[in-house]
Amino acid sequence: MKNTVNERMYALGSKRSEIRELFEYGKKRIAEVGAENVFDFSIGNPSVPAPDCVKEALTELVMNGDPVALHGYTSAQGDAAVRKACADYINKTHGMNCTADDFYMTCGAAASLTVSLNALSTENAEVIVLAPYFPEYKVFITQAGMKCVEVKCSEEDFQVDFAAFEAALNENTKAVIINSPNNPSGAVFSEETIKKLAAILEKAEEKYGKDIFIIADEPYRELVYDAETVVPFIPNFYANTLVCYSFSKSLSLPGERIGYILVPPAVKAHNEVYFAVCGAGRALGFVCAPALFQKIVPMCIGKTADLSVYKKNRDILCSALTEYGYRVVKPDGAFYLFVKALEDDARAFCEKAKAHDLLIVASDSFGFPGYVRISYCVSTQMIERSLPAFEALAKEYK
Amino acid sequence: MKNTVNERMYALGSKRSEIRELFEYGKKRIAEVGAENVFDFSIGNPSVPAPDCVKEALTELVMNGDPVALHGYTSAQGDAAVRKACADYINKTHGMNCTADDFYMTCGAAASLTVSLNALSTENAEVIVLAPYFPEYKVFITQAGMKCVEVKCSEEDFQVDFAAFEAALNENTKAVIINSPNNPSGAVFSEETIKKLAAILEKAEEKYGKDIFIIADEPYRELVYDAETVVPFIPNFYANTLVCYSFSKSLSLPGERIGYILVPPAVKAHNEVYFAVCGAGRALGFVCAPALFQKIVPMCIGKTADLSVYKKNRDILCSALTEYGYRVVKPDGAFYLFVKALEDDARAFCEKAKAHDLLIVASDSFGFPGYVRISYCVSTQMIERSLPAFEALAKEYK
Numbered sequence: 001m002k003n004t005v006n007e008r009m010y011a012l013g014s015k016r017s018e019i020r021e022l023f024e025y026g027k028k029r030i031a032e033v034g035a036e037n038v039f040d041f042s043i044g045n046p047s048v049p050a051p052d053c054v055k056e057a058l059t060e061l062v063m064n065g066d067p068v069a070l071h072g073y074t075s076a077q078g079d080a081a082v083r084k085a086c087a088d089y090i091n092k093t094h095g096m097n098c099t100a101d102d103f104y105m106t107c108g109a110a111a112s113l114t115v116s117l118n119a120l121s122t123e124n125a126e127v128i129v130l131a132p133y134f135p136e137y138k139v140f141i142t143q144a145g146m147k148c149v150e151v152k153c154s155e156e157d158f159q160v161d162f163a164a165f166e167a168a169l170n171e172n173t174k175a176v177i178i179n180s181p182n183n184p185s186g187a188v189f190s191e192e193t194i195k196k197l198a199a200i201l202e203k204a205e206e207k208y209g210k211d212i213f214i215i216a217d218e219p220y221r222e223l224v225y226d227a228e229t230v231v232p233f234i235p236n237f238y239a240n241t242l243v244c245y246s247f248s249k250s251l252s253l254p255g256e257r258i259g260y261i262l263v264p265p266a267v268k269a270h271n272e273v274y275f276a277v278c279g280a281g282r283a284l285g286f287v288c289a290p291a292l293f294q295k296i297v298p299m300c301i302g303k304t305a306d307l308s309v310y311k312k313n314r315d316i317l318c319s320a321l322t323e324y325g326y327r328v329v330k331p332d333g334a335f336y337l338f339v340k341a342l343e344d345d346a347r348a349f350c351e352k353a354k355a356h357d358l359l360i361v362a363s364d365s366f367g368f369p370g371y372v373r374i375s376y377c378v379s380t381q382m383i384e385r386s387l388p389a390f391e392a393l394a395k396e397y398k
Numbered sequence: 399m400k401n402t403v404n405e406r407m408y409a410l411g412s413k414r415s416e417i418r419e420l421f422e423y424g425k426k427r428i429a430e431v432g433a434e435n436v437f438d439f440s441i442g443n444p445s446v447p448a449p450d451c452v453k454e455a456l457t458e459l460v461m462n463g464d465p466v467a468l469h470g471y472t473s474a475q476g477d478a479a480v481r482k483a484c485a486d487y488i489n490k491t492h493g494m495n496c497t498a499d500d501f502y503m504t505c506g507a508a509a510s511l512t513v514s515l516n517a518l519s520t521e522n523a524e525v526i527v528l529a530p531y532f533p534e535y536k537v538f539i540t541q542a543g544m545k546c547v548e549v550k551c552s553e554e555d556f557q558v559d560f561a562a563f564e565a566a567l568n569e570n571t572k573a574v575i576i577n578s579p580n581n582p583s584g585a586v587f588s589e590e591t592i593k594k595l596a597a598i599l600e601k602a603e604e605k606y607g608k609d610i611f612i613i614a615d616e617p618y619r620e621l622v623y624d625a626e627t628v629v630p631f632i633p634n635f636y637a638n639t640l641v642c643y644s645f646s647k648s649l650s651l652p653g654e655r656i657g658y659i660l661v662p663p664a665v666k667a668h669n670e671v672y673f674a675v676c677g678a679g680r681a682l683g684f685v686c687a688p689a690l691f692q693k694i695v696p697m698c699i700g701k702t703a704d705l706s707v708y709k710k711n712r713d714i715l716c717s718a719l720t721e722y723g724y725r726v727v728k729p730d731g732a733f734y735l736f737v738k739a740l741e742d743d744a745r746a747f748c749e750k751a752k753a754h755d756l757l758i759v760a761s762d763s764f765g766f767p768g769y770v771r772i773s774y775c776v777s778t779q780m781i782e783r784s785l786p787a788f789e790a791l792a793k794e795y796k
Contacts, residue, residue: 291653
């Protein structure tokens with residue numbers, strides 16, 4: 001094999017991510033013991049249907065649209081009317097002054113990230129991720145030719161450890177990825193936290209005489225469950241922010257690959273960054289975001305799938321797990337619970353969970369060992385059926 | 399800007415491709431002088447609607463599909479039933495013995511290429527392209543960290559110059575991209591040509607003790623116009639072939655980004671290559687091909703849009719241009735005419751064409767100076783209206 005294929009690509013493709021591995025195992029177990037006896041909390045695949053507006057928009061477009069224009073190439077940045085609808089919505093919702101030309105439509109959040117990272121990649125550049133973090137960040141940063149630097153969040157509440165963050169900054173720091181609401185912890189960073197981060201970054205920009213970016217990875221923006229939880233819109237607090245958005249979770253369309261990159265007008269090297277984003281999209285082979293799903297955006301933006309089931313699931317799980325003796329930090333958003341494993345080795349703990357057909361993900365690949373991620377974007381019925389298994393697992397450690 | 403963004407990405411994004419540049423100019427001219435007075439032959443955007451089966455399949459899926467499954471993530475390689483449908487179709491059509499696990503669904507032909515090239519990229523590797531060639535090949539090869547080596551086709555008929563091809567092979571050759579029917583020349587490589595290429599490559603594999611791949615870029619496979627024109631299926635002639643396919647042109651869905659990579663069972667390092675493809679798709683941020691358009695594949699594979707208009711367009715243009723004194727090699731396929739410019743400098747020639755509101759692309763960026771590409775995926779009416787302009791342009795050179 002040596003010298004036939006790229007070794008890093010082979011490694012990435014042959015060793016499935018732990019999450020995917022567990023998901024495939026779950027499908028196998030379902031075939032063996034039945035769906036009602038397997039409790040698969042492995043994957044972040046929305047469990048609620050897309051809102052009605054999606055079906056209505058698709059039907060309207062397919063029935064009445066001109067098929068050549070409907071399925072034709074859009075410009076590489078995305079259809080102009082679609083980008084204008086995104087700008088109008090962001091301006092109205094967050095008091096910004098964006099135009100269509102600040103938006104670049106993408107094939108979803110992963111593409112938003114790889115395109116942004118390749119656009120910003122320069123020699124020796126480093127990108128900070130706040131652990132626990134989505135494991136693909138490291139894959140994307142490395143692929144873009146940069147170094148992934150992990151900074152651990154506080155274990156108490158998964159908020160930013162400012163001292164550790166400040167210590168990680170240096171003359172090579174290109175960007176920090178902020179993912180709030182967070183996968184896997186569910187933490188939402190407060191306005192105060194974002195302001196502190198911004199102040200630290202501004203100081204560093206001045207000290208090192210260079211632009212340092214926040215890459216705001218925001219697929220979970222709309223997934224917050226309590227009236228008092230506000231997700232600060234980071235461009236309102238820090239100029240050099242790129243927003244990587246996806247409609248995957250808000251509209252329950254994860255397979256359709258539709259999202260955007262927003263380069264707000266206040267980004268200091270705005271045009272350079274926007275053009276570099278266009279160039280990276282081109283070099284990676286994206287051509288344009290899927291045309292039909294671009295066109296549903298103006299018809300559905302601001303609407304969401306019925307997310308109330310996620311809140312219900314969170315509340316049931318949090319209170320039951322706490323009762324059984326697990327240490328749970330109640331998450332404000334996203335659809336993940338990040339729970340301390342009942343032994344130091346989270347992978348060993350997950351193996352014991354597997355014996356109860358409880359499929360949960362060890363936190364090692366999230367850069368934060370000793371925990372497990374429980375995705376609660378599943379049916380409430382499955383959660384209720386799974387509770388005796390969580391209880392039995394806890395008892396093994398008493 | 400130095401050190402803020404990636405300079406190569408900036409260059410790619412700020413300098414639009416000549417084709418895109420001309421296309422945007424055309425839109426401006428239409429606003430100035432009216433659509434009926436502008437003859438835009440710049441871009442390869444299918445001008446015929448998708449076949450009825452596409453609308454029927456979309457309607458059926460949207461109206462009756464389970465929305466969670468319909469729009470959910472598929473596995474990274476693509477939905478298993480979709481891949482099986484591709485395998486069944488290829489086996490039936492080309493007498494192969496592929497399985498679903500030889501297919502990897504992609505976001506269209508560009509993604510098929512970037513994923514394949516990143517999968518195969520090793521140190522110092524070179525990829526041969528046969529000029530004239532689609533200019534993005536060079537972008538994709540360079541981005542994957544490899545060297546793009548141009549080999550010119552014969553000027554007489556745009557077929558392979560075997561001596562030049564053989565001379566370009568060396569111990570660093572990783573692959574050659576074969577695009578037949580060809581963009582921009584419209585040439586179709588015969589079975590004899592493919593057999594000769596295969597023999598040369600097999601000899602080189604032996605000589606250098608390594609795998610050398612054909613990357614068959616086949617978005618135009620179905621676009622041939624004469625009963626006697628057969629497009630050989632390259633895996634039947636050369637073992638180490640990856641097929642990069644897209645439904646963009648056959649189903650007239652270029653904006654929807656749906657295609658596949660086929661790693662046939664005969665590829666010598668089959669599993670290494672397939673896994674490296676999976677890894678590259680992951681690292682570049684593709685996640686999965688668009689889910690809804692994956693699912694129309696089993697319902698539409700083997701059908702095509704009504705391509706007869708392309709044949710009609712080709713015939714009208716070829717005979718008129720020949721009559722006016724242009725040197726035209728009648729293309730067997732795709733929807734491009736590659737015509738010798740009437741002066742040595744094709745860009746100067748295209749500028750003179752512009753004065754007649756004839757928008758045609760100089761061949762310099764195709765690695766084959768002195769020609770122009772005329773995309774005839776346009777309305778027949780526009781072609782008929784454009785003929786006096788082609789005639790007047792020719793007269794300027796008499």
